[in-house]
Amino acid sequence: MLSEAIATRDERYSRQVLFRPIGPEGQAKLNQSRVAIVGMGALGTVIAPQLVRAGVGFVRLIDRDIIEPSNLQRQSLYDEADAEQGRAKAAAAAEKLEQANRDVVIEVAVTDLTWRNAESLLADVDVIVDGTDNFQVRYLINDVAVKHGIPWSYGGAVSSYGTTAFFRPSETPCLVCLFGANQGTGGHDTCDTVGVIAPVVSMIGSMQVAEVLKYLTGNVDALSNTLTHLDVWQNEYRSVTLGRPKENCPCCQERRFESLSAQRDGLTVSMCGRQTIQVRPPSGLTVPLADMAQRLSVFGTVRHNPHLLRCDFGDVHITLFADGRALIHGIEDETLARSLYARYIGM
Incomplete structure (x- = not known):
């Protein structure tokens, strides 16, 4: 049985091993590697299958959201x-990826x-991959990466354009070097404001995977060491050499990790593509979803699984996660979202 398993593994990766820069030694390294993917939306669903099918030994999927049409x-x-059931993205993705490669350990968060x-989820891997849609989270990733000396792949795609770079602490600039320390406060295009088409997502995600596989x-000599921008609609492609870390960078040179040390919990508005407000409680919680489902069933139709609970109130519905976080769907008013959270969740 063991010999059959080894033979199956050899056949699975045979075409990848034939690629000389990888070869048997590179494949063995992949099988021993650990990767965390932050965000299982558009980019994450391009990145994760490629890494899992390539044989990266451990992949952690981190995502806060549910699947919608x-x-x-x-x-x-x-x-x-998946959309009809409102499944958690990370859980649904893991289920499908496990069917693609049972040799890979897939962990869901x-x-x-x-x-x-952030440190407990990201500090124990070899590479962090960004599949998020906001700069606040990217700055948090950057802090953890610099603090613990972990390379990370930055990627963003909206409309028909996208940008990517592969950051290596002490070898390249960090995110703060490039964009400054105050870019996590909003004002950037999102798929909710300018839309997005699938081809640019596929291209940026695949470019991220290529850099991760190289590393x-x-x-490492094959790494691009550039900040790359492309627009699939306007037929544009350009790249800028990253160079060295910036002198006096507050993050990678002075080692001030402002996103980690700010200790801010707050409200996130406008989840990408719909009228949804996320309410995050001020401290870590563990919510007994089965008990909460029974409690909320008197107010509306309730469905729950080990990861989340959904309660439909008609025009408004709530998705509650086990960590106390909730998505209030169907409204845009922050005050109303907090009021509904307090009224129904009571924490």
Whole structure:
């Protein structure tokens, strides 16, 4: 049986091993590697299948959100049944990825990445991959990466354009070097404001995976060491050399990790593509979802699984996660969102 398993593994990766820069030694390195993917939306659903199928030994999927119909146009791991059930993205993705490669250990974290959990979720891997849609989380990733000396892949895609870079602490600039320390406060295009088409997502995500594979297999000389921008609609492609870390950078040179040390919990408005407000409680919680489902059933139709609970109130519905975080769907008013959270969740 063991010999059959080894033979199956050899056949699975045979075409990748034939690629000389990887070869048997590179494949062995991939099989021993650990990667965390932050965000299982559009980019994450391009990145995760490629890494899992390539044989990266451990992949942690981190995502706070659920699957909705507007996701299906570009988030290629999910289907209509997932959207109808409002499944947690990380959990649904893991289920499908396990069917693609049972040799890979896939860990699921259905949670919001915050200063409270960022180090515990990111500091034990070889590479962090950004599949998020906001700069606040990217700055948090950058802090953890610099603090613990972990390379990370930055990627963003909206409309028809996208940008990517592979950061290596002490070897390249960090995110703060490039964009300054105050870019995590909003004002950037999102898929909710300018839309997004699938081809740019596929291209940026694949470019991120290529850099991750180069690094994990020891092909560091092949890394692009550039900040790359492309627009698939306007036929544009340009790149800028990253160079060295910036002198006096407050993050990578002075080692001030402001996103980690700010210790801010707050309200996130406008989850990408719909009228939804996220309410995050001020301290870490563990919510007994089965008990909460029974409590809320008198107010509306309730469905729950080990990861989340959904209660439909008609025009408004609530998705509650086990960590106390909630998505209030169907409204845009922050005050009303907090009021509904206090009224129904009571924490």
